[in-house]
Amino acid sequence: MSQGTLYVGEYARCFLVKGLVEFYNLDVTVAAKDAAYEKNFPLAKYPAFLGPKGYKLTEAIAVVLYLLSLTDDKSLLGKNEKEYAQIIRWLSFANSEWLPTAVKAFGPIIGKVPYNKKQVTDATAYLEQLAAVLEARLSEFTYLVGERLSIADLYTASVSYRAFQYLFGSEWRAAHPAITRWFSTVTAHPTLAKTFADFQFIEKPVEYVAPKKEKKEAAPKKEKKEAAPKAAAEEPAAAPAEEKKPKHPLELLGKSTKFNLDEWKRTYSNEETRETALPWFWEHYDPTEWSLWRVDYKYNDELTLTFMSNNLLGGFFNRLSGSTKYLFGSGVVYGENNNNGIVAVFLVRGDKHEPAFDVAPDWESYTFSQLDATKPEDKEFVEDVFAWDKPLLINGEKREIADGKVFK
Structure with missing residues (x-):
């Protein structure tokens, strides 16, 4: 008796399910679309599975795991419950974060959806943040779950196809060697080898090319009629002056009257921090025009x-460039390999942090706590993060500073 029908399309989420059917020689019919599909799957999503007695299944992860359950091979599901939970974690990461973000980044560029520059910029930045998580994991382990290939590797690599096809050029691959090594290794597995047989890495990511506008035929010129003479020359009506819109929300606050941010940045860059820069800072700091914020990474x-971790911090700082005129920050990585954290202190124009930070698409990955310079413990924390010369007190524990970045 047939085990059912698998419905697939030319989508990355379908690559692995087709490969599983072929590799394990399952008694499953692979189809694209028919009357049964239209009747049973009104949302028209792929992959979908229709089994005996009307058994229906949608969603890629569910279909992948069900097909694997039809085999005697359990090696791809981990050695124990903890590993299986990690496999589900990475399957979810690939399906709900990695693939959708990549599609948002390249979809408008290749014309899949209308072009939106902000969407592409934001998605590309978030994709890089996700890539940092993957790169960190694969720099220490051969595969996503320990040192054995799992279904999480096969699925995540398969849905990475379009990102490598459109976005991940030679420069990106050089900056992410662990992901590139893993992708090449996993896609050579028999379940994916046929799909990826002719795949070639790109040299440069695709670029958006605006469609050419069609030239309109010039309308025939109309003969000008001589205007009747007027009794008196009329003064042209003055056009109403357009209000100048601020380029940045904080521009509405105007220039700081007491604290010169540029002078502070020069002082911090050129003078000894403890001996000269910090005394200058506290002498000129004006809490009526500026505020201090502690910024902690959530993950x-x-x-x-x-x-x-320091590269992650640097990426966050780079994406804050739109607020350079309204911010100064110092951020550090404290701790050691496999036991570290990120914290920063920012000087912000105004008394709210959101207008300055929402220029960065990943700003919500951080927790913001306002500091009070009149409190000795807050003032000391500001000085320690600005100076980098002594351990930080984090959750009651002294942690050494390993690295850091300055935003100025």
């Missing part, structure tokens, strides 16, 4: 190597 438990 320290996912950080691995300290240099990767």
Whole structure:
């Protein structure tokens, strides 16, 4: 008796399910679309599975795991419950974060959806943040779950196809050697080898090319009629002056009257921090025009190597460039490899942090707490993060500073 019908399309989420049917020689019919599909799957999503006695299944992860359950091979599901939970974690990461973000980044560029520059910019930035998580994991382990290939590797690599096809050029691959090595290894597995047989890495990512506008035929010129003479020359009506819109929300606050941000940045860059820069800072700091914020990364438990954490911090700072005129910040990575965290202190124009930070698409990955310079413990924390010369007190524990970045 047939085990059912698998409905697939030319989508990355379908690559692995087709490969599983072929590799394990399952008694499953692979189809694209028919009357049964239209009747049973009104949302028209792929992959979909229709089994005996009307058994229906949709959603890629569910279909992948069900097909694997039809085999005697359990090696791809981990050695124990903990590993199986990690496999589900990475399957979910690939399906709900990695693939959709990549599609948002390249979809408008290739014309899949209308072009939206902000969408592409934001998605590309978030995709890089996701890539940092993957790179960190694969820099320490051969595969996503330990040192054995799992279904999580096969699925995640298969849905990475379009990202490598459109976005991940030679420069990106050089910056992410662990992901590139893993992708090449996993896609050579028999379940994916046929699909990826002719795949070639790109040299440069695709670029958006605006469609050419069709030239309109010039309308025939109309003969000008001589205007009747007027009794008196009329003064042309003055056009109403357009209000100048601020380029940045904080521009509405105007220039700071007491604290010169540029002078502070020069002082911090050229003078000794403890001896000269910090005394200058406290002398000129004006809490009526500026505020101080502690910024903590929310996902320290996912950080691995300290240099990767520092790269993550640097990426966040780069994406804040739109607020350069309204911010100064110092951020550090504290701790050691596989046990570290990210924290920063920012000087912000005004008394709210959102207008300055929402220029960065990943700003919500951080927690913001306002500091009060009149409190000795807050003032000391500001000085320690600005100076980098002594351990930080984090959750009651002294942690050494491993690396850091300055935003100025």
